[in-house]
Amino acid sequence: GIRIVTYCRNMLKYILKYLKRYPLSILTFCAIVYLSLFKPSDGMKLQLFEGMDKVAHFCMYAGLSFIIWFEFFRVHEKRNSFKAFLAMFLIPLIFSGVIEVCQNELTEYRSGDLFDFLFNMAGILFSNIICLTLLKYLFGKIENNRNKNMATEK
Secondary structure (H helix, E strand, O other), rough: OOHHHHHHHHHHHHHHHHHHHHHHHHHHHHHHHHHHHHOOOHHHOOOOOHHHHHHHHHHHHHHHHHHHHHOOOOOOOOOOHHHHHHHHHHHHHHHHHHHHHHHHHOOOOOOEEEEEHHHHHHHHHHHHHHHHHHHHHHHHHHHHHHHHHHHHHO
């Protein structure tokens, strides 16, 4: 009994740590799950142009990756890590694959689509490239200004 309580307490602490560090990322994951699995009404099927759903997939996963990177840069001091880059690419990619499988297996009104997955992957890759350059630059500037301010205060 005590081991189970201790395990649950530790698991809760672990989950709360990530909820505090990555609230926008978790919210975005939840929004994507909802948007990917809910049944749209007939009036919601809006397609302005051919392939609009693929653009939506690209944008959703590029946005998710951007938000994860932003929160990662906000939370972590050490950012030049291949392991971090791999995680920032693989976590949304695996999530995307799981969503496509869930659409195919758990719903009758949605289907998993290899092209959706490829556009998700393209969005993730695009965002990773942009984030590695843009966020590194922006957060580097912020840190340089913070270091200059600390030096002048001494």
